[in-house]
Amino acid sequence: MKLYSYWRSTAAYRVRIALNLKQAQYDIIPVHLVKNGGEQLKEKYKEINPQKLVPALKTKESGTLTQSMAIIEYLDEVLPGHNLLPDNAADRAFIRSLSQLVCCDIHPINNLRVLKYLTGEMLLSQDQKSTWYEHWVLEGLLAFEQRLKNRNRGGRYCLGSEPGMADCCLVSQLYNAHRFDISIANFSEIRRIEENCLKLEAFDKARPENQVDAE
Amino acid sequence: MKLYSYWRSTAAYRVRIALNLKQAQYDIIPVHLVKNGGEQLKEKYKEINPQKLVPALKTKESGTLTQSMAIIEYLDEVLPGHNLLPDNAADRAFIRSLSQLVCCDIHPINNLRVLKYLTGEMLLSQDQKSTWYEHWVLEGLLAFEQRLKNRNRGGRYCLGSEPGMADCCLVSQLYNAHRFDISIANFSEIRRIEENCLKLEAFDKARPENQVDAE
Structure with a gap:
């Protein structure tokens, strides 16, 4: 999996913690939110996430996912191990x-x-x-x-x-x-x-x- | 179930649609967001939702729930019938x-x-x-x-x-x-x-x- 992330983005930070709790293997693709007027606003990134926000998670099985809570719930549903949501x-x-x-x-x-x-x-x-x-x-x-x-x-x-x-x-x-x-x-x-x-x-x-x- | 709602609140509107799609029985408890400086800001309502926002859903089984998407997912999990989220x-x-x-x-x-x-x-x-x-x-x-x-x-x-x-x-x-x-x-x-x-x-x-x- 590849996570489009910016070090200071709190939404990306959430997902990084979740990936680590699930002991998932992933690569970080940095998207600089400030430099050059913001890499997230360029056409190249808009194709990844039309919302022009990080994070986005590129998966082999399910394409590219966006919105941090949706990504965290997805990780919890498809990966074994530590549960990120309770049972009941x-x-x-x-x-x-x-x-x-x-x-x-x-x-x-x-x-x-x-x-x-x-x-x-x-x-x-x-x-x-x-x-x-x-x-x-x-x-x-x-x-x-x-x-x-x-x-x-x-x-x-x-x-x-x-x-x-x-x-x-x-x-x-x-x-x-x-x-x-x-x-x-x-x-x-x-x-x-x-x-x-x-x-x-x-x-x-x-x-x-x-x-x-x-x- | 009782839904704390305001007619013009879009967050409450979301939950009303979901309740109807699930064919749930519920009563509306109106919370006037404008009159008297906002009923949602009074102590009485803060005890129901410390965030001072509508909606809140009072249930017999699970107490009072808040945040519209969390409520909708809850309804989908506990009530039969029409699915509000897809299978995979x-x-x-x-x-x-x-x-x-x-x-x-x-x-x-x-x-x-x-x-x-x-x-x-x-x-x-x-x-x-x-x-x-x-x-x-x-x-x-x-x-x-x-x-x-x-x-x-x-x-x-x-x-x-x-x-x-x-x-x-x-x-x-x-x-x-x-x-x-x-x-x-x-x-x-x-x-x-x-x-x-x-x-x-x-x-x-x-x-x-x-x-x-x-x-």
Whole structure:
């Protein structure tokens, strides 16, 4: 398999963790989101993903897949080993919901293309951009923390004794929050889970700074 | 089951279609997103969904579920009848990816709370808000159209001979696009699918204007 990835993309980071948890063999094809006006915007990459976003996963069996959560669920369905989603329907709904809290309601409002549009087309200042970023990430993490408290207080991971899809989404989002200097000091559940995850090789190998295209 | 819903919420609309396709029995509990500063922001609703968003689905078996795609997948897993996701993993990845294109990369950037924040905290004008809305919805629909052309040109629905999760997401998003006067004239694949879906009772019953709380 080949993963179209950018070291700092949190959506690609999610999928890298999932691939590692599944012990999948894969090659990284770097797509530089900044250099030359963004390689993801070129015709060549649009043929791979018409959305002009990373990640995309090229597979022998199923062609090229896009959207990080769809890719993670695919990997979980076709590869043996470590389960990324729990066995019963209610637990799966909980894990998917936590994952979507991050992947729908934090990340897309704060990703590169949106931040660029805010300062470019909408003429907002860098300060306003930072206020925007902080608002949506804290709004999301606050709800994430509350949902952990309601359902799985004190858990080692988002649910159960092994990390899964929601942990992939959470840890990569936190990398982004740290990068923008957002304090997560008040989120004790989230902080514990992050710490537990980052001890694992699958998460460590997927870190932005450990990528071939890291700068 | 009880669905916390608002007639104009496209995320709730998605789930209403799915419930109808599954021929599920459910009651609507209206949550007014505008009146009194927004009922979804009150303590009472935050206990139901800490994210302060609709929809939420209250079930006897699994407690209260949130996030529209997680709810739809749950319904598909626990209820018999009409399948909302296809049988094989590659097709499921395609349908999830189309669904996420809408539910991650169009809707959350353009939903009520974000538009309010743009004009409120960020002090953008109504014109700028409209430019913002149009940009993200067209960007998303263009990619959706291209993906249909690449994979399922001429299809009656997003995939196969029955509507599924991606159709729920697409049709509800289009309602919102029409409401904001966005032309979809150039999207022939999307337009055909919308027309086919809206002929079905499950979609028709779920329409905003057919809800108990429609104004």
